[in-house]
Amino acid sequence: MKTLHLYTAFLRVLTLGALLAVGIDAQAQTDPLPSWNDGAAKQAIVAFVKDTTTQGSPKFVPPAERIATFDQDGTLWVEHPMYSFAMYALESVPALIKAKPELAKVPPFSTVLEILKGDRAAVAKLTMPDVEKILAATYTNRSVDQFNAEVTKWIAEAKDPRWKKPYTELTYLPMQEVLTYLRANGFKTYIVTGGGQDFVRTYSEKVYGIPPEQVVGTAGVVKYSYAKDGKPYLFKEPKLLLNDDFTGKPEGIHLMIGRRPLMAAGNSGGDRQMLEYTKSGDGARLSMLVLHDDAKREYAYGPAKGLPNTKVGTFTQALYDEATKKGWIVISMKDDWKRIFAFGP
Amino acid sequence: MKTLHLYTAFLRVLTLGALLAVGIDAQAQTDPLPSWNDGAAKQAIVAFVKDTTTQGSPKFVPPAERIATFDQDGTLWVEHPMYSFAMYALESVPALIKAKPELAKVPPFSTVLEILKGDRAAVAKLTMPDVEKILAATYTNRSVDQFNAEVTKWIAEAKDPRWKKPYTELTYLPMQEVLTYLRANGFKTYIVTGGGQDFVRTYSEKVYGIPPEQVVGTAGVVKYSYAKDGKPYLFKEPKLLLNDDFTGKPEGIHLMIGRRPLMAAGNSGGDRQMLEYTKSGDGARLSMLVLHDDAKREYAYGPAKGLPNTKVGTFTQALYDEATKKGWIVISMKDDWKRIFAFGP
16 A cells, blocks of 8 residues: 555656646757758758657658668768878887888888878878788788777877877867757667778767667678687678678678668768668659868868869768759758858868 | 756756656666576676676776677577577578479479478488588579568568477577676677577667677678669678688677677687687687577586487587686576577576
C-alpha cells in the first residue's frame, strides 16, 4: 500500500516536472544553428529535422532509422593544403628512416624528405604507387595498439601550417552544430571517410562526439596474432579491405551500418555516390555538399563556379549541376556560415 | 525573473522525483535474471555488471566503452539439428530450381532436393565446395533489397522441425534476459556471428532488440550498381569479404566496432578467439560459453564432458579445459537455466 502511494506520488511529480519542462523549453528555445546565416541551406536542415522527427508528420521516421553520415575531410574539418591523414603519413617518414636509415636514399621516402624540408614542388614527383607505398609503410605492418599510440601522439602535437593550431581545432563550427542538433533529435551520427578508419577512430569521440564504432573509413586487413608471451593482438597487414571513397562509401555504409542514411553530407566527387544513395531512398532525405568558396576565412577551390581547381577535395561543375538538378543542398561557406571556426572568424 | 522561478521550481521537482525514484527502485528491485538458477554463472554475470557499472568501483568502465558481443547460433538461439542460416540456404533451393529447372539434376542442388525430401543421410554427400556453391547461389547474385525480402518471407514462414515453431521463437530466455540486463546497465550489445550478416540483420532488432548496425557477421562484397531506370542499388557479389568465425571474430569486431569487448559469449570452437581476445583486455572482463548438456529440454552435444559429438557447434574437451584454466565461465543449460524458452519449458 505504501509502495502504491509512493508510486502515485512519483507519477504526479514526474508529470508536473514534464509540464514545467515543456514550459521552460518553449521559453528557452534557442537557435540550434547559431553559426549559420539564415538561408536555403539552414532552412533545409531545420525543415528536414522537423519533418522526420515530428510525431504525426507524414515524413516521420522512427528514431532507430535516423542515420546521418558525414564525410570528414573538407566537410567537418579543413583538408587544405593537404588531407591530415596524408600529412600524418608524410610526417611519419622521418621516424621510419630513423629505424631504417637506408630508406633515406630510396624513393619515394627520399622525395618525402625533400617535401618536408620545404620543397613543395616535389609533391608532383609522387606517383600513385608511391603514395600507396608511403601509406602502407606508415599505416600498416604494425599492431593496432602501436598504430593507435603513434597517431594519438602525432595528433596531439601536429599543427596546421596556416593557423598554427592542432588539426583537431580546425573543425567547422556550423557542422559541429549540425551534429549536435541531429543527435539531440535522436539521430545516430556517423563519419564516412576516405581517410583511414583506424586513424579517425583515435580522435573521433573527443573531436566530434562520434564513437569509434560510428566511424566508417578506408580499412585494411587486420590479422589476429599472438605475441611471444602468448597474448593475442591485432596486426595491420599491408592489404586493402575497403576503399571507402566513391562507390566504396555506400558499400562501406552497407557493410558497417546496414541501413540507408536519411541524411548525408560531403564536399567532393568522392562523396557523390553516398549522396546519391541517400537521396534515392523513400521519404524525407537530405543530401548536402559544402562548397569551399571563402578564400579569406578558409580556402576557395572547386573548380565548380569558376573557383580555382584542386586535386585535394575536387568539386567539379558537373557535380554542382547534378546537385542543383537533384535537389542536393550546396552549402556556401562564404554565404551560409556566420562563423567557420570556434576560435573565430 | 519568471523564468528563473520556473527553473528553480523545476529543479526542485526533479530532485524530489529523483529521490522518490531511488526509494521506489530500492523497494521494487527484482531479479534481473529470473530464468537463471542461482549458481556460479549467474553470480559471475551479476558481479561483472556491478563491478563495471558502479561509480567508484576500481573496475568501473565509462558507458561508452561497455561493449558486449554475443555469438548467435547455439548461444542466443537453437542451432540443432542445423544452423538456421544453412536451413535457409537448403530451403531456398526449390525456388532456385523453379527459376532454372536444369539445376534439378545437377549436384549439389540435386542432393539438396534429396535432403529436403527426407533423406537426411544425403547431407554426408555435401563437400565443403558444395556448401559454398549452395550458399553462393542462395545468398548472392541478387540485390540487397531482393535478398532481404526473400529472408523476411522465409523467416516468417519457416518452422523448426522439433518444436514446429518459427526459428525466431527459439531464442534462449536466459540469454535474452542477459541482453536486457546489460542494456539497462549502459552496455551496447552486439551479435558477432559466423552466419550471414545481411541474413541476421533482417530480424535482429525484432528478435533481440539489436539494431542492424550492431550485427557483425560473415559478409560478402557488395557492389554499388544502377538499375535500368538509373536508380542506384547494392548488388551482392559471390565473393567473401569477412569470414566471421574463429580468428575472423576478433578481426570483424575490430573492423566493425573498433573496441575490444568487455564481455563476450559463445558456445563452440568458432568463438574461442573472440573469448580469448575479450578476456585478455585490462580490467574486468567476462568470457562465457554455453554448454548444451540438456538432451531433454534442448540438445546434448560436445564432445566436451563426454557429451555426444557433433559437427554443428562443436565444443571440444580442449575448449572446456581452456575455459576452466582461463576463467571463462561455462554455462550449463541443464543446471544454470531454470527455463530455456519463453514458451516453456
